[in-house]
Amino acid sequence: MIDISCYWDDRGYILEQKYIALIDCDSFFVSCERKLNPDLNGKAVCVTSGERGCVIARSKEAKEMGIPMGQPLFMAKRDFPKCIYITANHSDYSDISHQVMSVLRDISPIVEVYSVDEAFVDLTGLSKLYKMNYYKLAEHIRKRVRDESGIPVSIGVSRTKALAKLASDKAKSMESHICISGKCGIPRLLKGTSVDEVWGIGRRLAPKLRGYGIKTAYEYIQKNDVWLKSRFGKTALELKYELMGNLINKVSNKKVLPKSISNSRAFEEFSSDLNYIKNELMVHIHAACRKLRRVDCKCGTIGVMLRTKDFKVFYDKRDLPMTNFEFEISQSAYPILEAMHDKSTLYRSVGIVLENLHSNADSQLNLFDKKGSRREKNEKLAKSIDKLEEKFGRNIIKTGFTNKEIPAKAEFLIKPNECND
Numbered sequence: 001m002i003d004i005s006c007y008w009d010d011r012g013y014i015l016e017q018k019y020i021a022l023i024d025c026d027s028f029f030v031s032c033e034r035k036l037n038p039d040l041n042g043k044a045v046c047v048t049s050g051e052r053g054c055v056i057a058r059s060k061e062a063k064e065m066g067i068p069m070g071q072p073l074f075m076a077k078r079d080f081p082k083c084i085y086i087t088a089n090h091s092d093y094s095d096i097s098h099q100v101m102s103v104l105r106d107i108s109p110i111v112e113v114y115s116v117d118e119a120f121v122d123l124t125g126l127s128k129l130y131k132m133n134y135y136k137l138a139e140h141i142r143k144r145v146r147d148e149s150g151i152p153v154s155i156g157v158s159r160t161k162a163l164a165k166l167a168s169d170k171a172k173s174m175e176s177h178i179c180i181s182g183k184c185g186i187p188r189l190l191k192g193t194s195v196d197e198v199w200g201i202g203r204r205l206a207p208k209l210r211g212y213g214i215k216t217a218y219e220y221i222q223k224n225d226v227w228l229k230s231r232f233g234k235t236a237l238e239l240k241y242e243l244m245g246n247l248i249n250k251v252s253n254k255k256v257l258p259k260s261i262s263n264s265r266a267f268e269e270f271s272s273d274l275n276y277i278k279n280e281l282m283v284h285i286h287a288a289c290r291k292l293r294r295v296d297c298k299c300g301t302i303g304v305m306l307r308t309k310d311f312k313v314f315y316d317k318r319d320l321p322m323t324n325f326e327f328e329i330s331q332s333a334y335p336i337l338e339a340m341h342d343k344s345t346l347y348r349s350v351g352i353v354l355e356n357l358h359s360n361a362d363s364q365l366n367l368f369d370k371k372g373s374r375r376e377k378n379e380k381l382a383k384s385i386d387k388l389e390e391k392f393g394r395n396i397i398k399t400g401f402t403n404k405e406i407p408a409k410a411e412f413l414i415k416p417n418e419c420n421d
């Protein structure tokens with residue numbers, strides 16, 4: 001029997017007890033659509049990957065109707081015609097995710113963004129700072145995220161990341177959407193969790209464990225260290241300790257730079273019109289640049305992808321001086337597009353890929369960039385656009401190279417006093 005009540009390091013000191021939360025947005029894509037259109041509240045809604053795609057997110061009401069996750073859209077529409085189907089808009093979701101993470105960063109200095117809708121937050125010590133217990137603190141986090149970003153979340157709090165993840169899964173089915181599992185609650189939590197549900201065990205490992213008679217997470221931690229390590233490796237052993245409440249993987253707020261940033265979407269109708277395709281490309285360049293600036297990066301290589309009606313893909317890339325500005329990227333992207341384009345071919349989508357990413361903090365200053373240079377002005381302009389869009393919504397500013405419809409209110413939004421830069 002393993003004692004999981006307290007832990008000592010090899011010098012006999014009690015190890016620090018951490019309080020780690022996993023904040024998981026509820027039905028994130030659907031919640032985003034409801035934030036953008038509150039008429040969807042209380043209705044059965046599915047978000048789909050596209051007109052010829054499948055269901056990728058469901059509201060509670062859609063789940064109750066019995067719509068399966070991953071069902072092709074044409075089948076879902078045929079079997080459940082009363083549900084509302086919306087094509088995913090990942091740029092919107094990324095903006096809203098950013099708002100959620102900003103609220104979390106305001107609460108704790110240690111936030112690890114795990115995915116677009118999940119983040120680990122180290123709450124250790126915050127109970128004293130906020131003068132409330134960890135349950136009240138979780139309620140406070142839920143309320144702030146809801147009030148400030150409009151997104152409902154479930155929260156699991158425990159001693160390690162693996163346990164916090166399990167607790168948050170339990171929280172989803174609880175009325176309060178909060179599950180706190182302190183050291184006394186760990187055995188109960190593990191006994192009620194099958195090995196398939198454990199974060200990190202996955203589909204390949206679970207059947208093997210079952211083959212050895214290990215059905216629950218509690219049975220998993222009973223296994224001897226040597227046995228676990230020799231059969232399943234070091235990670236499996238570390239997972240055992242995480243499940244016992246020993247912190248192996250710290251919450252890290254180190255920024256991990258993406259390898260590349262891309263943006264693409266199918267046209268509303270197939271087209272061979274070069275101007276239309278250029279405009280679409282510009283929309284993607286703008287979205288990709290926003291992402292690039294958000295992670296405080298510049299790119300040194302761009303790629304343009306053009307897909308024909310028959311799914312043939314053309315792709316070409318080119319190096320350019322480090323930049324995160326739309327105009328500089330489009331100047332290099334348009335010639336690539338023009339070289340690939342054939343006016344007798346119908347195309348279904350265009351996209352941009354930004355590669356060779358470097359953090360602004362690491363990038364060298366260009367010796368020839370004087371104060372007030374064009375590059376500096378461009379950077380200020382881009383920041384102003386981002387600020388205005390954050391305040392008033394995306395594509396609020398007509399950038400001069402897109403003929404996309406812009407909301408009528410844009411006219412009065414762009415006043416000189418709004419553009420302080």
Ligand SMILES: [Mg+2]
Binds near residue numbers: 024025118
């Ligand atoms: Mg989620």
